[in-house]
Structure formats: structure tokens, C-alpha cells
Amino acid sequence: MNKNRSMFMYGIMILFLLVIPFVYDSRTLLILLTQVFIFAIFAMSYDLLLGYIGIVSFGHAMFFGIGAYTIGIFMKRFEPTMSYLFIALLVTILLTAIISFFIGLLTLRLKSHFYAMLTLAFSGLFLVLAEKWRTMTYGNDGFTFRVPDFLKDRTEFYLICLVLMVLVFLVLRRFIHSPLGRVILAIRENEQRTESLGYNVLHYKIIASVVSGVIAGTSGMLYSISLRFVNTSVFSMDITLDALLMTIIGGVGTLVGAIIGSGLIEFAHHWLTEMAKTHWIFERWIIFFGIIYILAVMFFPQGIVGTLKRLRWRKDKK
Amino acid sequence: MELFFNLTLNGLATGMLIFLLAAGLTLIFGLMDVLNFAHGGLFAWGAYSGTWIYASTGSFFIGIMGAVATGMLLGWIIEKWMIKPVYGNHVQQILITLGLMLVLSELLKVVWGPNQISASPPDVLKGSWVIGDIIIIKYRVFIIAVGLLIFLIVQYILKRTKIGLVVRAGVMNKEMVQSLGINIHKVFMLVFMVGAGMAALGGVLVGPYSGVIHAGMGMEFAILAFIVVVIGGMRSFPGSILAAILVGLSGSFMAYYVPDLSLAVNMLLMAVVLIFRPKGLFGLKG
Numbered sequence: 001m002n003k004n005r006s007m008f009m010y011g012i013m014i015l016f017l018l019v020i021p022f023v024y025d026s027r028t029l030l031i032l033l034t035q036v037f038i039f040a041i042f043a044m045s046y047d048l049l050l051g052y053i054g055i056v057s058f059g060h061a062m063f064f065g066i067g068a069y070t071i072g073i074f075m076k077r078f079e080p081t082m083s084y085l086f087i088a089l090l091v092t093i094l095l096t097a098i099i100s101f102f103i104g105l106l107t108l109r110l111k112s113h114f115y116a117m118l119t120l121a122f123s124g125l126f127l128v129l130a131e132k133w134r135t136m137t138y139g140n141d142g143f144t145f146r147v148p149d150f151l152k153d154r155t156e157f158y159l160i161c162l163v164l165m166v167l168v169f170l171v172l173r174r175f176i177h178s179p180l181g182r183v184i185l186a187i188r189e190n191e192q193r194t195e196s197l198g199y200n201v202l203h204y205k206i207i208a209s210v211v212s213g214v215i216a217g218t219s220g221m222l223y224s225i226s227l228r229f230v231n232t233s234v235f236s237m238d239i240t241l242d243a244l245l246m247t248i249i250g251g252v253g254t255l256v257g258a259i260i261g262s263g264l265i266e267f268a269h270h271w272l273t274e275m276a277k278t279h280w281i282f283e284r285w286i287i288f289f290g291i292i293y294i295l296a297v298m299f300f301p302q303g304i305v306g307t308l309k310r311l312r313w314r315k316d317k318k
Numbered sequence: 319m320e321l322f323f324n325l326t327l328n329g330l331a332t333g334m335l336i337f338l339l340a341a342g343l344t345l346i347f348g349l350m351d352v353l354n355f356a357h358g359g360l361f362a363w364g365a366y367s368g369t370w371i372y373a374s375t376g377s378f379f380i381g382i383m384g385a386v387a388t389g390m391l392l393g394w395i396i397e398k399w400m401i402k403p404v405y406g407n408h409v410q411q412i413l414i415t416l417g418l419m420l421v422l423s424e425l426l427k428v429v430w431g432p433n434q435i436s437a438s439p440p441d442v443l444k445g446s447w448v449i450g451d452i453i454i455i456k457y458r459v460f461i462i463a464v465g466l467l468i469f470l471i472v473q474y475i476l477k478r479t480k481i482g483l484v485v486r487a488g489v490m491n492k493e494m495v496q497s498l499g500i501n502i503h504k505v506f507m508l509v510f511m512v513g514a515g516m517a518a519l520g521g522v523l524v525g526p527y528s529g530v531i532h533a534g535m536g537m538e539f540a541i542l543a544f545i546v547v548v549i550g551g552m553r554s555f556p557g558s559i560l561a562a563i564l565v566g567l568s569g570s571f572m573a574y575y576v577p578d579l580s581l582a583v584n585m586l587l588m589a590v591v592l593i594f595r596p597k598g599l600f601g602l603k604g
């Protein structure tokens with residue numbers, strides 16, 4: 001009954017989002033919501049790591065950036081056609097899978113600090129690479145590129161992103177409810193016990209980190225397609241911080257939380273950028289996000305969805 | 319020969335700066351199991367506050383002292399209000415310190431503006447000595463001397479004093495120390511403050527060395543310090559100075575011969591250490 005109700009709610013939400021571009025004609029809102037969907041995909045991939053297996057990554061921007069640059073380079077160097085888009089997708093999947101596999105193999109057998117540290121260092125390396133490899137990336141300034149025709153229309157792209165977000169949500173949900181996902185949850189709850197039950201913990205952790213990396217790469221692709229421009233900022237710490245904020249404020253380990261968090265943060269972003277015109281302090285909006293983030297981690301570790309769930313659970317018990 | 323000598327001196331000086339950062343990280347991690355991602359922020363705060371105090375008082379010594387005091391004060395605030403409430407929850411601690419790192423570097427931009435600030439050494443340390451055809455820049459020698467001095471002092475405290483004994487015992491087994499009636503939380507706070515002070519010292523020294531300071535350099539040095547901590551071993555104090563010198567030297571030589579690869583080489587070094595000796599080259603067991 002409860003499950004049906006929440007599925008019903010999701011259905012209503014998706015329908016609502018599907019109709020928006022046809023009833024409310026606002027370019028700004030459309031672009032903003034597209035960003036929300038893209039970052040929701042990114043945040044869900046992060047949630048898989050932080051919320052479901054308990055791995056802290058500080059370099060998630062790395063996968064995002066790899067996706068963003070791969071599509072950009074392919075569209076710029078070759079023709080902006082469907083087939084090259086497809087090749088770029090394959091290359092992104094391959095690159096992110098290899099890199100996340102490699103980093104996971106190196107550090108996931110050690111304590112959680114190592115993964116956090118190594119991903120931070122690696123994403124720093126990619127940032128430097130994107131700055132220095134000028135012939136390919138045009139350095140700090142980045143470059144604009146053309147996209148295949150069917151992605152040009154804002155409304156269509158909006159719908160594509162929405163569908164992809166729902167798809168990623170369903171796939172990840174399926175993944176978590178699969179036998180493999182159950183083991184992943186068990187690792188979060190008690191690593192030693194899972195290991196002594198005969199599961200190869202490292203194996204499962206690496207699978208989760210590869211899945212997460214690949215999805216993050218895909219969201220990076222969508223991001224640079226939506227801007228038709230890419231520069232080194234896709235590798236910056238801010239992107240990782242966005243993912244962290246979205247998952248933590250929305251609620252870790254819930255997936256829906258990542259989507260809600262993405263909506264909140266993107267709208268807050270938009271709003272604070274508007275405010276920056278009135279007072280300079282709002283240009284340093286990272287401070288506000290940083291402080292909210294620290295307070296959320298300290299006093300509100302379950303996020304919005306987690307807290308709601310707990311409240312409902314209490315009510316049901318009565 | 320001259321080139322080799324200069325690159326070595328340069329590498330040693332950079333190594334010492336990284337060591338000041340990595341030493342605090344290692345001690346804090348060894349004792350409290352907290353990997354302090356905000357350490358780079360403390361480094362940058364040391365740089366800005368020290369340079370500012372030096373510029374307004376005209377005394378480099380007061381600048382250094384002011385930076386160390388700022389670092390220790392920030393360390394105290396962070397330990398008391400942010401680390402302690404979530405003690406024992408690693409994921410929360412890692413997440414909080416990263417948030418702090420960002421807040422600290424953004425606050426720098428609010429206080430001192432977003433542009434980089436130039437810094438120069440005091441007159442005594444300006445210029446260089448010339449021996450034969452070798453030119454030795456005074457300020458680099460000064461950094462190396464300060465680094466070594468700090469290493470010796472901390473090493474002396476760790477090995478020869480009561481408090482050092484408690485810290486070393488805490489790194490090995492903190493439950494045991496606590497059950498012997500020692501208030502380990504006071505030790506935590508002290509070590510955190512000293513670590514923060516060392517990071518701030520590194521920060522104030524880096525200004526005249528590189529000529530300019532900017533808010534992003536905290537993160538740059540923090541990444542190098544993480545590499546050092548992994549290579550040297552997460553809990554080993556002597557390991558951190560050796561690894562820092564290694565990373566400093568490789569960085570300086572690589573920056574000369576293959577500039578684009580200098581960070582990549584250090585990363586490769588770290589990857590190799592992680593594959594073959596995940597506890598670090600000089601790490602303790604455990």
C-alpha cells in the first residue's frame with residue numbers, strides 16, 4: 001500500500017514535469033529545470049557511493065568532467081552527428097569505467113580516507129591536464145561546439161533529460177534491489193560481517209564505484225551538451241561540492257533525496273546569482289552553501305527525505 | 319652542476335613547506351583518526367594573515383608569530399566546535415572538514431579580496447650568496463633551516479617528554495591511554511592546534527618564496543601533502559619529512575625537465591606505493 005502510494009506520487013510528479021514546457025512558456029525555467037535533471041543524475045550517482053555503500057569520494061567532478069570534455073572534443077573535432085555522439089558516449093563510458101576501476105582497485109581495500117584522498121588528488125590531476133593540454137582542450141577558456149540537430153531544441157532536450165533522469169532512477173533502484181545491491185547495502189551496514197559471510201567486499205565496492213563513475217560521466221556529457229560549451233570549471237571542486245550538497249541535504253541513501261536536493265540547490269544557485277547584483281557578498285555564495293552543508297552534516301545528517309521517512313515511520317508505529 | 323644544486327635546493331625548500339603541512343596531517347590522523355581536509359585552508363589562512371601582519375607591522379618575525387597564532391586559534395575553534403561533536407563518525411568528519419576547507423578559502427576572499435597578493439622576504443633574507451659559480455638564494459636556505467628546526471623540536475618533544483610519550487602511545491592505542499586515566503581529548507586538542515600552527519607556519523613561509531599568495535594555493539599544497547602522507551605512511555612522523563623531501567625533489571626536477579608532468583609523476587609515485595606498500599614507505603603497522 002505504502003509503496004503504491006509513493007509510486008503514485010512519483011507518477012504525478014513526472015506527469016507534471018512533462019507538461020510544464022507545453023503550458024508554461026519560460027525559457028529560463030526550462031533551462032533551469034534541465035540543469036536540475038542533469039545534476040539529479042549526477043547526484044544520484046554520488047548517492048550510490050555515499051548513501052548505499054558508504055564510500056566518500058571527493059573527486060566526483062573528475063567523471064563529470066571526463067564526460068563533458070569527451071563529448072565536447074568529439075563534436076568539435078569531428079562532425080556533430082548522431083554517430084559521433086554515440087561514439088563519444090562509448091568513449092565516456094569506457095574512460096570513466098577504467099578510471100573508477102583503477103582508483104577503486106588501488107584504494108577500496110584500505111580505509112575510507114584513502115578513496116577520498118586519491119579521488120581528490122586525481123581530480124586535481126585532471127584539472128591540470130585540462131588546463132595544460134591546450135591543443136585538445138584550449139586551456140582555461142574552453143571552447144564552444146555544435147551539437148546534433150535533434151538536441152538543439154530546448155524543449156526536446158528538456159524532455160530527453162527528464163526521461164534519462166527517470167531512467168537512471170529506475171535503473172539504480174533496480175540495481176539496489178537486486179541481489180548484488182543487497183550485498184552492497186550489507187557492506188554499508190557491517191563490512192566485517194559481510195566479509196565473514198563469504199562475500200568478496202572489494203569486488204562489490206569496485207562494482208559500485210564503476211557504476212557510479214559511468215553514470216556521473218553521462219551526466220557530464222548532458223551538461224556540456226546543454227551549454228554547448230565546455231571549460232575547466234567542469235573539473236573544479238565546486239562540481240563535487242554540488243553533488244555532496246545535493247545528496248546530503250536531500251537525504252543520503254534514498255535516490256529521491258538526490259533529485260530533491262538537486263532541485264533545491266539549483267534553484268538556490270539561480271536565486272543567489274540574481275542576488276549578487278544587489279550585494280557583493282552573494283558573489284561568494286560558496287560560503288553560504290559551505291556553512292549550510294557543514295550544519296547539515298552536523299545536525300541534519302539524514303537530510304530531508306531521511307527525516308521525513310523517520311517521521312512517517314514513527315507515525316505508522318503509533 | 320650549478321643547475322643540479324639549485325634544483326636540489328629548490329626541491330628541499332618545497333619539501334620542507336610540504337612537510338610542515340603533512341606533519342600536522344599525520345599526527346592528527348594518527349591520534350584522532352581524522353583526516354583533516356581543511357588543513358590546506360589553515361595553510362592559506364597562515365599565508366594571508368602572516369603576510370598582512372608583516373606588511374602592517376614591518377616585522378617578519380611578528381608576521382610569522384601572528385600567522386602561527388591565527389592557525390592555532392582556528393585549529394582550536396575547528397576542533398572544539400566541529401570535530402569533537404561528531405567524534406567517532408569518520409564519514410561525517412571527512413565531510414565536515416571538506417566543507418570547512420571551502421568555507422575557509424572563500425572567507426579569505428571576503429576578507430582580503432579575490433586577487434592574489436604579492437609578498438617579499440625581509441631585507442635580511444633577500445638576495446643570495448655566491449660561492450664559486452653556485453648561487454644560493456638566502457630565503458630558500460632559511461626555509462630549509464626552519465623546516466629542520468621544527469622537525470627536530472617536534473621529534474624531541476615526541477621522544478623525550480611526557481606529553482610526547484602520551485601522544486605516541488595515543489597513536490598506538492588510544493583506548494589504553496584513556497583507561498590509564500589520561501584525558502585524551504585534551505591531547506587531541508593540543509595536537510590539532512599544533513598541527514594547525516605548523517600548517518599556518520608553512521603558509522606564511524610560502525609567500526615570499528613564490529612571490530605571490532592566492533586563495534587556491536591551500537588546495538594545491540594540501541593535495542601534495544596528501545600524496546606525502548600516503549607515501550610516508552599515515553601515522554609516521556619521520557616518514558612525513560622523508561616523503562615530503564622526496565616529493566619536493568621530484569617536483570622540482572620534474573618541473574624543470576618535464577614541467578607538464580610534475581604532478582603526474584608524484585601521483586604515479588603515490589599509486590605505486592599504494593599498490594605495493596599501502597601502509598606507506600615508513601608506516602607503522604596497524
